Amino acid sequence: MRILIVTDAWRPQVNGVVRTLTETIRELQSFGHEVEMITPQSFATLPCPTYPDIRLSLFPYRKVARLIAAYQPEAIHIATEGPLGLAARRYCLRNGQAFTTAYHTRFPEYIHARTRLPLSISYAWMRRFHNASSAIMAPTQSIVDALAARGFNKVVLWSRGVDTELFSPGPRDRLDESEPPRFVYIGRVAVEKNIEAFLKLDLPGSKWVVGDGPLLAKLKKHYPEVHFAGIFPQAELVRFYRAADVFVFPSLTDTFGLVLLEAMACGTPVAAFPVAGPLDVVGDSGAGVLRDDLRQACLEAMQLDRQHVRAVAERFSWQAAARQFEHHLRPNASHPAPEANIRAFDHPQ
Template sequence: MRILIVTDAWLPQVNGVVRTLQYTAADLQTWGHQVEFLTPEGFRTMPMPTYPDIRLSLFPYRKVSRRIVEYNPDAIHIATEGPLGMAARRWCLNNGFPFTTAYHSRFPEYVQLRTGLPLSVSYAWLRRFHGAAEAVMVPTPVVRRDLEARGFNNVASWSHGVDLNTFHPEGRADALATEPPVFLYVGRVAVEKNLAAFLELDLPGSKWVAGVGPQREQLARRFPSVNWLGVLDSQQLAEVYRSASVFVFPSKTDTFGLVMLEAMACGCPVAAYPVTGPLDVIGDSPAGVMHEDLKTACLQALEIDRRLPRQHAEQFGWEHASRQFLSHLRPHGAELDLAQWAELNPRTLERQQTSES
């Protein structure tokens, strides 16, 4: 099957959305599917206001339409609600082409933090954007319940995973050569990540931050004792995770938090608030500590046997997540072998037969 994934988030950004799409595509290609990405590459872009690392495509509809027609996909997945996602959605609606979407980030909460826009306004827009999709895929049961409570009626589960071959406990573990214990954060340095809540803590040892974003310069000036790293590749990240005593996840707005799984896969315990993301990733396992007092969580996490986070992470392989993704796609076109497709997606065949009758 020829699958087109449309995403406004793409390299050189390094974040959970990009890595999730990369891992999913790799699995799909291994299973014999063709996957094409439609990204901001090749489009005229401008920096996103308040977040210049993200590039927004300018007036992309005509070019998006041409790319879709040239690729001639069997299925379209729209990963983001940005300009490319909106253009692809418009093309699909204009041409009667079914599509799926995904809800990776708590967009309304991010917008409210940056602009003060009421949540009701953002969620109303999101209901309209995702309402036309065959399914809007979400990473956790908590997020699914939240969206359904806000009137979304086409929500489907798409759990995420971790690359256990790249992120593992064996290998270099001295990349952060500062006073122990070492507390680490990896991710975007932006207001929605609540990073200051971690950096303000009075903790023993030293603190490290790996990542870039609009708050980096401000926070680096405010917390001069913190050690900073830029964007790292997967191998470097694994070394950093292995070198940390505790991975600290201060965000209260993430839908999942792939970095927590990466850290645990490397044997690093996690400290977090008991909110969406950590509740699903850590759950009731002994691989991390969730507490309303983040300092308490950090100090208690120091006592965790490093074998436990790895054991917990091993439950989150990518294959199951990728098969979930595939099962939600709806192929377009009578030339497809629906009987063969039903082996992967029986719900689609049932829906097709119902509509024909």
């Protein structure tokens, strides 16, 4: 099958969308599919307001239309709601071409955090964008249910995986001369990640933030005792995951949180709030502790068995996730979707 994926998020960006698409494409090609992409790398771009690392393509419709027409894809997947996604959607609707979309990011909540724009306005726009598709792929069952409750149609589950060879237990470097325990956050340093909820905690040992983003300079100034390590290639993140006694995930708005799986695959337990994402990935599995009191979650997570944490991560497969994706590209398929490689865990008591 010739598959075209259109995305506004692509390299050199480092985020969950890019990682998910990279792994999915690799698996699809291993299944024998031909995959072509339309990304910002082929367009003139400008930096996204408030988030300059994200590049927005300028006036892309004509070129997007030419690329789609030339490739003649058998399936089109629109991964993002940016300029390229809008252009591809417009082409498909004009030409009667079916397409699928994905809900990777809670943009209404992100926009609200930055501008205070009411969620109802953003969700109305998102519904209009996605409801024209033959399937809206969401990463967890709780997100599927939440979107359906907000009037999104044909929402289906497309789970996620983890590279358990790259992310694996191993030597636990000290990182610096400070005494353990080490509490580590890895991810974008941006307001929607709620990082200050972690940095404000009174915890023993040291706190580490690994990543970059628009909030970095401010947080460095306000929290001089915190170790800000900067950004690293994916392969080098393993050192930080392994060294951590607890991986702290303070976000309240992520749809999944691939970093949760990466930490768990390295044997590092998770401390997080009991919200969508952590509830689906960690839940009551024993791989982490979810509490409204994040400090208590951090302290309790230190007591968990790292071997068990690793075993939980091994349940997640990129191959199984890609099979789900493949199935959803065929809206008239009569056979059921492949079984999800995650389940919704109960809230830990």
